């Protein structure tokens with residue numbers, strides 16, 4: 015097949031294309047299990063295979079994908095035809111940033127292949143968790159596990175050839191019960207990074223048991239709690255919501271395609287402009303954020319992106335000042351020209367597609383916040399006069415330019431004069447992105463930092479779901495409106 | 499193509515029967531094309547041809563599913579898939595109930611929703627359409643974005659329970675045209691859903707856009723004060739709220755799992771405004787309907803809300819099996835939701851703006867990034883986007899920055915509804931996550947809801 019692909023790439027190049035690449039997925043497998051109140055509702059396995067081809071012709075992209083590989087010339091021809099038509103409406107000819115020609119292999123760290131574990135063993139584990147969750151006051155129990163394994167062969171007209179073997183494990187559980195008004199309250203746990211590998215070994219029964227007991231206990235507390243007050247307070251975000259705050263108001267806001275207006279038809283733009291790089295005080299000096307594709311063992315680390323560019327560790331916000339973005343080969347070139355200065359030195363290696371039948375677009379790698387010097391969670395609480403600790407992502411809604419947001423959480427703990435006083439239910443908070451990050455007044459140390467996984471980030475048209483990670487500490491923000 | 503697909507399904511069925519297995523087979527084939535515009539250029543032009551086979555195997559109360567994306571001709575791969583899923587089903591933990599295996603009583607072939615002319619639109623035609631819809635509106639600052647999404651969608655199914663097959667073929671298109679100011683960042687939009695080529699109307703898109711562009715170019719945007727407003731929702735906003743109501747309002751499964759804002763006691767009671775009637779009605783071709791569900795049940799008009807009275811929950815087969823309920827023909831990827839028009843005469847935004855009014859009206863065409871804050875209370879949140887207008891009592895028009903609405907759907911569609919437009923329109927809500935799944939809802943063009951609180955107001959775009 016590789017030989018055939020190479021021949022087709024050469025043929026399309028000879029027909030006038032300036033660049034051609036192909037991603038052949040010999041196999042892309044997903045195994046999803048869902049257990050609801052002890053019932054194995056889903057025992058689904060998906061197996062995909064096919065090829066996606068990108069052609070650049072006179073500064074415009076054409077793409078074609080098919081699961082029918084009986085005559086791959088058809089796919090290449092259609093991609094070229096699509097590019098030819100696209101070339102009739104070009105305003106800024108696509109130019110790809112320089113990159114090294116690479117012959118390489120990447121394998122995500124995995125000790126025990128989850129696809130080698132029998133369904134019975136997986137189900138037995140879920141059943142055990144379900145029984146653990148089955149405690150007093152619990153009305154609904156939900157547990158899910160998703161295993162992914164994909165092999166991707168990337169080849170381009172510049173001579174790169176990269177093969178990737180990626181294994182992912184996602185798992186989580188949730189309980190819900192009713193409060194005195196009959197309203198549902200929920201508490202959940204999602205598997206985060208456990209150690210340096212991500213195979214079946216990351217399903218550590220002890221971690222799940224401890225967390226099962228914790229979410230049940232906390233759900234029982236929420237059910238019995240009063241409503242969250244509607245007022246301004248300092249919010250202390252635990253990693254279970256801090257990752258999403260980072261995802262939505264730093265990650266998506268700093269995707270360079272959004273900043274350049276390439277997602278305005280649907281997902282939206284960004285309040286960030288090219289003039290802001292190097293200047294905008296995005297957050298307080300306590301904020302340093304990065305896109306770290308080199309972080310060991312996370313869905314946001316994949317060796318090489320779908321432009322064939324190696325993973326990098328890029329600073330996005332340096333002590334509060336905006337300095338970088340989430341980038342691929344196309345957008346950095348356009349941004350530098352439009353800004354009339356060199357903001358970006360080549361691609362940041364963040365162009366990814368969700369499957370063979372989707373085109374690569376700029377995607378988060380691991381969008382992390384560096385740990386700070388404000389101590390442990392206890393230290394931060396001790397130094398908070400009037401606050402609320404928040405955890406759990408119940409709802410998220412963000413303005414189209416990522417300029418403002420509204421989050422609902424699963425649980426809140428009020429803090430008065432350095433002490434946790436009580437649990438509250440239905441907590442929410444909202445704010446405007448830049449003032450919010452500038453109100454960052456405490457960043458927890460490494461003991462508060464953990465890598466949270468995201469398996470459902472949506473973007474693009476046609477729609478794509480992507481997996482990535484966020485390494486985040488506990489953070490405190492001052493004067494935030496809660497309870498609305 | 500139809501014969502090839504049905505033959506494949508029959509061969510696979512025969513293979514399963516011979517092996518003494520109980521399986522249902524769901525075949526999905528899509529030809530998708532998407533021309534995407536950004537910065538006044540075609541930023542992406544794609545074609546995808548995907549064949550999926552979903553095999554579910556049953557062993558009493560055990561069940562497992564296996565989905566393949568493969569080549570249409572690879573029958574051996576598909577047979578291997580049947581073997582694999584049969585093995586998985588044997589390992590699956592038994593459910594507390596016995597799942598129903600589809601049993602088709604007769605062949606059912608429906609190609610009524612297929613329009614060859616729409617399905618086979620050429621690249622050149624799509625580009626010409628977009629050029630016409632945006633003609634003269636683009637400037638150095640005002641950039642064109644949008645999509646022209648079109649394609650063919652086929653569902654076909656058979657089970658070992660009978661030799662009969664179901665086959666559905668539709669064509670669909672969804673067009674979104676956005677004009678966005680490169681530096682001021684305001685954006686206006688017009689959309690169209692089409693089931694056949696004749697429904698595409700570039701001129702209408704142009705008219706809608708031109709009207710908004712003129713307003714936005716003339717006025718200086720303002721930050722609205724927080725507080726209560728009489729709001730006129732446009733059809734995109736109405737469609738989005740109705741879609742969420744589908745998740746947590748009338749889904750029987752959501753009810754049983756504690757994620758519904760309605761309950762059994764509300765059946766037969768007036769829950770919404772008497773101006774609100776919602777029916778799942780597969781007779782509307784604009785919704786890309788399925789007239790049989792995937793279990794084989796006939797789908798007829800199913801009233802959900804009638805003049806504000808909540809009529810019934812919908813039950814998909816698996817939830818009905820689990821909770822001992824009767825299925826209602828809703829085992830489908832999407833419903834055919836139709837919200838009836840009311841008695842207010844208004845057929846375009848231009849007309850709405852020109853009508854005399856007793857108070858200021860905030861027009862919100864579109865709600866961006868809606869989410870469920872509290873499912874039990876039906877509370878949703880989302881922000882205005884794509885061309886909101888504050889229509890002042892004195893006839894003048896103000897362009898506002900975007901605002902956030904955090905409200906219960908029970909309130910939005912409750913007694914605060916002042917009027918509903920007579921005119922309805924199909925709004926495309928197709929999903930392209932994974933498999934192509936064409937869907938549109940038919941909703942009133944406008945709906946006025948009095949006294950809704952704005953919880954956040956932007957000071958810029």
Ligand SMILES: [Zn+2]
Pocket residue numbers: 261266470471472
């Ligand atoms: Zn996301």
